[in-house]
Amino acid sequence: MDQTVISFDWARMLLGEAPPSFLWEILFRTVVIYIYTFGLIRWIGGRSISQLSLVEFLLVIALGSAVGDSLFYPDVPLLHAMLVITVIVLINKGLDFLILRSDSAQTAIDGKPNWLVENGRLNIEQSSDRGMGKSEVMALLRLEGVRNLGEVENAFLEANGDLSVFLADPPRPGMPIVPPQEIRPLPQIDVHTSGAARIEGLCCFECGTLRAGDETECHHCGHDVWTPALVAPSVRV
Structure with a gap:
């Protein structure tokens, strides 16, 4: 007992x-x-x-x-x-x-890198493979000093968890990620509405893919909500 x-x-x-x-x-x-x-x-x-x-x-x-x-x-x-x-x-x-x-x-033991950003757009399926959401990817990019997806040519999440970022030269228009969308939400544009289809310089609100022509759905991820694509100011040394 x-x-x-x-x-x-x-x-x-x-x-x-x-x-x-x-x-x-x-x-x-x-x-x-x-x-x-x-x-x-x-x-x-x-x-x-x-x-x-x-x-x-x-x-x-x-x-x-x-x-x-x-x-x-x-x-x-x-x-x-x-x-x-x-x-x-x-x-x-x-x-x-x-x-x-x-x-x-x-x-098999260490795993392989994931291609998170390709030519200024997010590879949602690649980040999902590592259990990462869109906000987490953007947070990692901000830690590397990135302010706009258009600044990034390629970004890889290495097998050990480090992020490798290769910048585009020159930067292209893309989705702003500074400040974070949780602090200042980006405008959302539905091109299905009257007159909105003629707006130029848009990128997909979900993955950042630049809109081609008058398409109403993103040819990369299929989403139909857009936001203005901007060019980050050049302050890098």
């Missing part, structure tokens, strides 16, 4: 059921596991968090669990924890070997 838990039992809250001398064992465990794990990480090569691949991110999670449990659980032997840590690192090293030797393995 389980013991009754006494609320605000300071001895239980601070020390648990282990004797106070177990704190020295925790200190010893922490030092041993830290030094051992640090040596293995140095062996496989570490990168900053922003540069972690999917495999390396999984390595961090797995190591975190294996290392954490061994630090303060008295029923987890150090050799058992060190064996788990070693196996995790060896699996990671094996995956790194496959990535280096095979392009198909690299694509």
Whole structure:
């Protein structure tokens, strides 16, 4: 039968059921596991968090669990924890070997880039593959200093999550993304209404594709709402 838990039992809250001398064992465990794990990480090569691949991110999670449990659980032997840590690192090293030797393995393990922006228009289907909405793509572009989709020739979301942006020279008319539409909504024009079909210089409100001729629906995404296509002022150095 389980013991009754006494609320605000300071001895239980601070020390648990282990004797106070177990704190020295925790200190010893922490030092041993830290030094051992640090040596293995140095062996496989570490990168900053922003540069972690999917495999390396999984390595961090797995190591975190294996290392954490061994630090303060008295029923987890150090050799058992060190064996788990070693196996995790060896699996990671094996995956790194496959990535280096095979392009198909690299694509299967790390994934492949997604083509988010092509010639000033959004590739909605590509961003959807990565679970990204239109607003998130535009936020990433703004972080790169982009103010208008017409400034962008191509933008790729790399397999590691970084955004690669290649600017158009010269910029073309496109959909403004500064300020964000959530702050200042863009005007929406329905060319089906009387007289609106003759308006020139429009782009698709959904993907930013420039309107061709007198089309009423975007030939790229099929939406029929448009907004004025503007050219961003030239302030880039």
